[in-house]
Amino acid sequence: MVMTEPAGATRSSTSGGVRVAWGTLGAFLLAWDIFEVAKHQGWVIPAALVGAALPLLPRLAGLGRAGRPGRLPAGLVPAHNLLNRAPIPFAVMVVFSFLGDRPEDIAAPFTFxxxxxxxxxxGRAAGFGLCTREGWQR
Structure with a gap:
């Protein structure tokens, strides 16, 4: 089976309005992240850094591997798609909102x-999202 490069851009074809909505959400969450880090400090700082880097790890792991520009190696696609699904971190936030007796107990995992x-x-606002099985942006 011959895999061909998809026609057009290698980034998402999501509409501008949807990308603006993602950008607005991202800006709001970034401000909230900064607030939480400044308020709680301690373990919240590395938790925030790890959380911010997590969805980028499959892309970083794919750097330098043989392949076409804009294409993620097929072996990394499942990890990339799993780590770039919004319901998973949202569920982490919800679950940790109800754990612990004090805000300090949940601050680090919630901020993560x-x-x-x-x-x-x-990332979605910038046009990056989930990948096809072959590693191209959907």
């Missing part, structure tokens, strides 16, 4: 989920 969701939202 929020930073993860922020990275997804800003």
């Amino acid at each position: 989920g929020m930073s993860w969701l922020t990275a997804i939202a800003l």
Whole structure:
């Protein structure tokens, strides 16, 4: 089977309005992330950094591998698509909202989920999203 490069851009063809909505959500979440980090500090800082980097890890792992520009190696697509689904970090935020007796108990894992969701939202606003099985942007 011969795989051909999709016609057009290698980024998402999502409408401008949807991308603006993702960007607005991303900006709101980024401001909230900064607020949470400044308020709680401590373990919240590395949790926020790890959460922000998490959806980028499959792309970073694919750097330098043989392939076409704009295409993720097929072996990394499942991890990329899993780590770039918004309901997962949102669920982390919801679950940790109900755990712990004090805000300090949940601040780090909640901010981890929020930073993860922020990275997804800003990525979607920039035109990046889930990939096809072959590694192209949908």
